[in-house]
Amino acid sequence: xxxxxxxxxxxxxxxxxxxxxxxxxxxxxxxxxxxxxxxxxxxxxxxxxxxxxxxxxxxxxxxxxxxxxxxxxxxxxxxxxxxxxxxxxxxxxxxxxxxxxxxxxxxxxxxxxxxxxxxxxxxxxxxxxxxxxxxxxxxxxxxxxxxx
Numbered sequence: 015x016x017x018x019x020x021x022x023x024x025x026x027x028x029x030x031x032x033x034x035x036x037x038x039x040x041x042x043x044x045x046x047x048x049x050x051x052x053x054x055x056x057x058x059x060x061x062x063x064x065x066x067x068x069x070x071x072x073x074x075x076x077x078x079x080x081x082x083x084x085x086x087x088x089x090x091x092x093x094x095x096x097x098x099x100x101x102x103x104x105x106x107x108x109x110x111x112x113x114x115x116x117x118x119x120x121x122x123x124x125x126x127x128x129x130x131x132x133x134x135x136x137x138x139x140x141x142x143x144x145x146x147x148x149x150x151x152x153x154x155x156x157x158x159x160x161x162x
Contacts, residue, residue: 016058016063017047017058017060017063017067017103018044018047018048018051018058018063020103021040021043021044021047021103022044024036024040025037025040025041025044028040035092035095035096036099038096039095039096039099039100040099042070042096043067043070043099043100043103046066046069046070047063047066050062050063050066064104064105067100067101067103067104068104068147070100071097071100071101071104074093074094074096074097074100075093075097077090077093078090078093078094078097081093101147104147105146105147106146106147107146107147107148107149112143112146113139113143113148113153113156114156116139116142116143117135117139117153117156117157117160119138119142120135120138120139120142121135121160121161123138124138126161127161127162128161128162129158129161129162131161132154132157132158132161135157135161136153136154136157139153139157140153
């Protein structure tokens with residue numbers, strides 16, 4: 015089932031349950047997906063949908079940080095709740111062991127010996143972890159720490 019249809023069904027359930035916060039977040043997800051669908055000349059594929067969700071998650075993380083630094087904890091909590099809801103539509107994340115194994119394999123395959131080859135290693139690691147949710151910044155930090 016396409017993601018947009020799943021979100022629509024979840025919206026109906028949230029309306030029936032009178033879950034206002036959940037409904038608001040689902041409407042935001044659907045609006046972002048519909049905008050992509052209208053703007054793109056080709057039909058939506060799963061990769062494009064996941065990219066939209068990841069950008070929404072990044073927006074929520076940034077907003078929560080800004081609210082916390084401004085002393086608005088209630089608003090930051092709302093943003094984090096929305097982030098968790100959005101993450102529930104993403105595929106399962108890669109575990110620490112999977113990530114470490116992918117980094118080791120990529121470094122062996124590419125023969126990377128310096129930080130200058132980090133881009134090459136990152137590309138190989140991301141290819142190995144394709145289809146799983148991975149935090150790019152955390153992955154980048156791990157790769158950087160392993161390269162001399």
